[in-house]
Amino acid sequence: MTGFVRDMARVLTMRCREHVVLFSRQLDTPLSRGEAFGLRVHVLYCGGCRRFREHLVHLASLGRELAAQSGREPGLPADVRTRIYARVATATKKN
Amino acid sequence: MDHTRSSGAPVGVADVMTESDFPSRTTLDAEAAVLSEGSTDTPEVAARRWVTEHGDMLWRFAMARTRSSEAAEEIVQETVLAAMQSYGRFTGGSSERTWLMGIAAHKIADHFRRVRRAKSPGMAGISPDATCVCSTCRGMFTEDGMWACTAGKWPDLKLSEAEKKEQADMLRACIDALPPGQSEAVWMRDILGIPAAEVCKAMGLTDTNLWTRMHRARVALRSCLETKFGVRKGKGQ
Structure with a gap:
């Protein structure tokens, strides 16, 4: 059996409890082609997993919105910067 | 093994989800x-x-x-x-x-x-048991690992700017309620889009540690948002 078929078969025979772990892992690291294909087939007939995946997509999209919001906020204020420079200088003298 | 997103979208994500769902967000330039x-x-x-x-x-x-x-x-x-x-x-x-x-x-x-x-x-942090998105079940899954219920549909994402901002604020509040350590990982990984391998190195986690932490956090965030959206469903479809 090729790796592709073996991985796909493993994913297709998993329980949904394990599928959700894979959906999440997929956001952090590439799955094997067989695993990814298995998941894709699984969501064709599993409403619960389809909804879970939808929610992850929604979360990712809100995450981008939050990143954009945070990026528009002001950066390090000048007075804080000056105080940190001063603190760095003191720390250097101590060492 | 190279797990960074900077080397291209992970095969699995590209296979299952469209590029627009999860664009490779490497906010950290390679030149940095x-x-x-x-x-x-x-x-x-x-x-x-x-x-x-x-x-x-x-x-x-x-x-x-x-x-x-x-x-x-x-x-x-x-x-x-x-x-x-x-x-x-x-x-x-x-x-x-x-x-x-x-x-x-x-x-x-x-x-x-x-x-x-x-x-x-x-x-009040998010309870570790708060994984279910229905009002009647105790966990996400039944004892044999199947869905205890199918979650409700979330409000459409093609929202006005004001609604999008409101939802993003809800997500922020949910992230704040995660346990310390998890919130920061979520912020680096899912908000700033720093590649997983870099987050691991920066936070001193193994790949598996990070995957587990991220999965737990995402499940908790989903449950938290579900409550805030007010779309919790009863048991069953």
Whole structure:
């Protein structure tokens, strides 16, 4: 059996409890082609997993919105910067 | 094994989800990967450079999490001082930016641990059992690992700017309610889009640690948002 078929078969025979772990892992690291294909087939007939995946997509999209919001906020204020420079200088003298 | 997103979208994501769902968000430029290896900067020169080049990013990270300029100042300052002390031990592997973010993440988590200890009854975190999205089941799955219920549909994402902002604020509140350590990982990974391998190095986690932490956090965020959206369903379809 090729790796592709073996991985796909493993994913297709998993329980949904394990599928959700894979959906999440997929956001952090590439799955094997067989695993990814298995998941894709699984969501064709599993409403619960389809909804879970939808929610992850929604979360990712809100995450981008939050990143954009945070990026528009002001950066390090000048007075804080000056105080940190001063603190760095003191720390250097101590060492 | 190369798990970074910067080398292209993970095969699996590209296979299952469209590129627009999860675009490769490497906010950290490859060119920012200035490693201290071979650098002749003294710690003080390096520290001033970090403040100049990465101060804004550290400040926004600390402000986003604490929303207090006093706390943020302390965190940025402690981060720079701690980075000066471990300057010699920074071996590269992640960008200097991510390395600093990792130190800041630890400082932020420490800050919240202190705050929560100080006023523990006031801070209601997300319960670790809050994984289900229905009102009637105890967990996400039945004993044999199948869905205990199918979650409700969430409000459409093609929203007005105001609605999008409202939802993003809800997500922010949910991230705040995660346990310290998890919130920071989520912020680095899912908000700033720092590649998983870099987050691991910066936070001192193995791949598996990070995957588990992220999965738990995403499940908790989903449950938290579900409550905030008010779309919790009863058992069954």
